Amino acid sequence: MRLEITSLSQADLPEVLEIECQSHLEPWTEELFMEELRRLHSRVLTARIPRMELAGEEWEKGGHRPGKIVGYICFWRVADEIQILNIAVHGQYRRKGVGRFLLSNVLRLGREQRAKLAVLEVRRSNRAARMLYESLGFRQVGERPNYYGVLKESAVLMELEFDRRTEPGTSARQNRF
Numbered sequence: 145m146r147l148e149i150t151s152l153s154q155a156d157l158p159e160v161l162e163i164e165c166q167s168h169l170e171p172w173t174e175e176l177f178m179e180e181l182r183r184l185h186s187r188v189l190t191a192r193i194p195r196m197e198l199a200g201e202e203w204e205k206g207g208h209r210p211g212k213i214v215g216y217i218c219f220w221r222v223a224d225e226i227q228i229l230n231i232a233v234h235g236q237y238r239r240k241g242v243g244r245f246l247l248s249n250v251l252r253l254g255r256e257q258r259a260k261l262a263v264l265e266v267r268r269s270n271r272a273a274r275m276l277y278e279s280l281g282f283r284q285v286g287e288r289p290n291y292y293g294v295l296k297e298s299a300v301l302m303e304l305e306f307d308r309r310t311e312p313g314t315s316a317r318q319n320r321f
Contacts, residue, residue: 145193145237147245150210152181152188159213160190167232169294180218180229189249191215191233191242215242219250226254228264231273243276251280251304260306265299267292277302 152160157174164171180186192211215233219226228250233242254262265288266273274284282302291299 145240147191147214147242148194148211149246149249150190150192152177152190152216154178154181156190156213160188160216163213163216163232163234164230166235170292172230177218183220185220185222186218186229187221188216188218189246191246215246217246217250221254221257221259224258224260226250226259226262228262239272243273244280247276247280251306255306262304262306264302265291266302268298268300274300274302277304280304 157177160177161171161174164177177188180188190213192213195211213234214237216231217228218230219228221227228247231243231246233246251262262282264277264282266277268287282304284300285303286301288299288301290296
């Protein structure tokens with residue numbers, strides 16, 4: 145499946161909100177996404193299947209849009225850090241590399257902008273996401289008890305130290321020897 149990265153626009157919000165609501169127990173609202181679009185240090189990127197690769201009904205529904213949004217990532221660039229705030233993939237496209245594609249692009253941008261660290265928080269119970277993050281070089285550095293409100297679930301704090309010799313998908317530890 146071919147994917148493209150685009151910046152989120154206000155016109156994309158219905159598709160993104162649909163993915164958000166199916167992905168999170170406490171989904172972001174349209175206003176929260178609008179706030180991120182207004183912040184200078186915030187970026188929201190989407191992963192899209194290009195319109196030309198959509199078939200039948202999906203092509204017709206696509207209209208003049210550049211393709212179907214199958215995932216998104218919101219992150220901040222603050223000082224020398226990349227802070228990943230939100231990432232989600234449409235249910236039909238999970239475990240197909242969309243999340244890895246989004247994260248790898250953000251980590252590449254971080255390296256290009258000479259960031260030193262990428263950080264994120266993830267639900268303790270979200271094993272699939274934690275495994276993905278670890279495969280990209282993130283490591284657990286702490287925990288926030290009762291961070292997620294509805295279930296009073298802990299957040300696992302993870303970080304990745306950028307090492308100019310490290311490529312996405314490998315850990316810095318592997319490249320030091």
